[in-house]
Amino acid sequence: MPQSMTSADLRIRNQVRLLRAVHDAAEPFTRAEAARLLGIGRNTAAALVGELEQARLLHEVPAESSGRGRPTTLLVPHPDGPLAFAVDFREDTWTLASVALGGAITELESGEHDRTPAVFTQIRAAVARHETPRLAMLGFATSGPIRDGHRLHISHLGWDEVELDSVLGEGWPPTVIDNDARLAGLAESRRGALRGKGTAMHFHIDFDIGGTLLLAGDAQRGGHNIAGEFGHMPLTGSTLECMCGVRGCWSLDVGANALVRRFGKQPGYGTGRELAREILHRAENGDREAMEALDANAASLGKGLGALANALDPEAISLSGLGIDLIRLRRNLIEERCLENLMAFRRDEPPQIVPGTVGAAGPLTGAAEIAWDAILAPAGLKERLQGRGSQPPGRP
Amino acid sequence: MPQSMTSADLRIRNQVRLLRAVHDAAEPFTRAEAARLLGIGRNTAAALVGELEQARLLHEVPAESSGRGRPTTLLVPHPDGPLAFAVDFREDTWTLASVALGGAITELESGEHDRTPAVFTQIRAAVARHETPRLAMLGFATSGPIRDGHRLHISHLGWDEVELDSVLGEGWPPTVIDNDARLAGLAESRRGALRGKGTAMHFHIDFDIGGTLLLAGDAQRGGHNIAGEFGHMPLTGSTLECMCGVRGCWSLDVGANALVRRFGKQPGYGTGRELAREILHRAENGDREAMEALDANAASLGKGLGALANALDPEAISLSGLGIDLIRLRRNLIEERCLENLMAFRRDEPPQIVPGTVGAAGPLTGAAEIAWDAILAPAGLKERLQGRGSQPPGRP
């Protein structure tokens, strides 16, 4: 318990509460509403906002009057305030975006890459092209687990335990990095289908299944920062050997690899994704073999979700990637199998299974969230508020 | 965000921090150490402790001097301070204990019961026999899930969705209640083998498996307060039908029921526990059939733990109940099967699998923890500190 609590910390805490409220709100709100929301007086709210405006974190704009009363102002991000950059680093492409307080995303640049760590240099160059003193923190979404926060393991790129520092190199802005599946879940939890849920799960279905357990708006990270490999539990009774080194993984029956395998093709990270799309398309058009593959996929998905719901009791489960299509095409089958595998006493309150609403922007949005979490941490904010007005914001 | 943050709340927060430190510490510490621990000045510490002494929460006793310096005092629970009562309600027995700040347990009374809800009246009478104005909160451990905190479901007593209010009846002190497996895990996390682990799991193996995911010293509760049924995931490939209504549950292969079934006996909640002990005993003495049953049990346990570790990445896993015996008798087999089912890249850092150290006192200890959590919540503490010195402590 190192963090002492002094009057100054009290102020910081209230300012963090205010900024978080602005960041998390679906719609901008006024200063008076903020006072009510935080349970503080209008005078205190005025003081807080004043300092935050000085520090170029908030800005006040006239609010169109609604009814009687003295007109007030809306609290919006400061036009010259700090920005988070977010990177979504994928299999063969990357995207760089800038994200303001409140979550508004501006895509800056994107590109393809050659699957070697040189891509990081490429991305860093892009960051440099758009660099501004306003850049305060960079959030980075990558596929693959990041052990202990620094050892990167991306099997489909053949990167095995790559040391993060060595590939990132020097010259990066302050950076926070996490797994894309987890960040996609975080995005749903903060700004998507799982908003407001205390306990929820998200699964991204691509070649296989990656997921995360979301508790009160935060993604569970695990003891070595590698939680979330729900796809590698033996939930469907498969006896095949998985690329992960274990037999019987759930992922062997759900996802693009599973679809492809049913057609005698080699599962793997090549053209599998297009083939899977093709199979779904054929299933939609009544192709019998494709429909069976789709059914098997959906049934296995539902079974696994039921099993996980028994253990973790989520209020809702959202899906992304192929999961969106699976819900669209086979919702009933998924729900039926989920129900079948729920303990009997849970069947009157099954978890909602919903398509994610953040969509393909999930990892990028999640990366922005962790970057803003870092910016809005009390420690960092304290610094930013100390030198109010004098030097320009952004990292030192 | 309803909780405002005023100067008074600041004081309460620091007092909570201090009390929690005392409650959680393995050894009592001095006032000066407390000041360093919390990062506050000695003068502030003196003020905090003074008020807490007034409120009969803390007491100062002379500390034997260690080396130079002015002698100081140890912070200990106030001899007339609030007490938590804890109840461990089991299949056919119950135990009532009194627990002071810091976690010291005094057993007050125990008894058997007839498996009908009348037992609650019995327990309430016992509480009344020991009632004192110092009683501040009662923590209650029961088997079976408690949906939404008020619907009790104990299958082996034939209690199906019993409304908690109706069985508890009137006249109880302020009460918090939770599931025994979850509370046993909480106990290990706070005071046992999982102390200090950020992410951990605990499994209580009895007839079947109940468990809990422990995050930063708190047990995960789920969206409907019924998380933790890890035993009802299909982790071992069984095809049997489980009493829970699903096929293939992990619990079908691990625990007393699984042992008993191997001997052609009907699994269930009768004399199964003694029979299971008997089987373990025979296995220890070299009985081949019993050894095979034990091996199968241990192997299934290990396999399931590996699968769960893939998903949730615990630093450590503790076991209680039969799990203690399984570790004692077949540690290698459990660990080997766990490792086999861990994704390859995790195998150099497998979760530690350890016997719980709180032992049979787990549910009782956990019940005391949630009771003290309630007492030490800022809201309740505020009340207790308002009327300092005037009226006696305890619930109004």
Place this chain on the structure above:
DNA sequence: TTGTTATGTTCGTATCAAGAACATAAATGG
């Protein structure tokens, strides 16, 4: 006996949020 050391105590100060009273800018309604 005289320092040394760790702790307790006292006092003044800066900061913070609350509360009350007042000021202000719209909409409302005759």
Place this chain on the structure above:
DNA sequence: CCATTTATGTTCTTGATACGAACATAACAA
């Protein structure tokens, strides 16, 4: 068109908090 109503902004005072510095105290050590 003007007084009223209403919601908000602003100002000032007040009580409470933790901090820092200086000093007091009680042991131990040389």
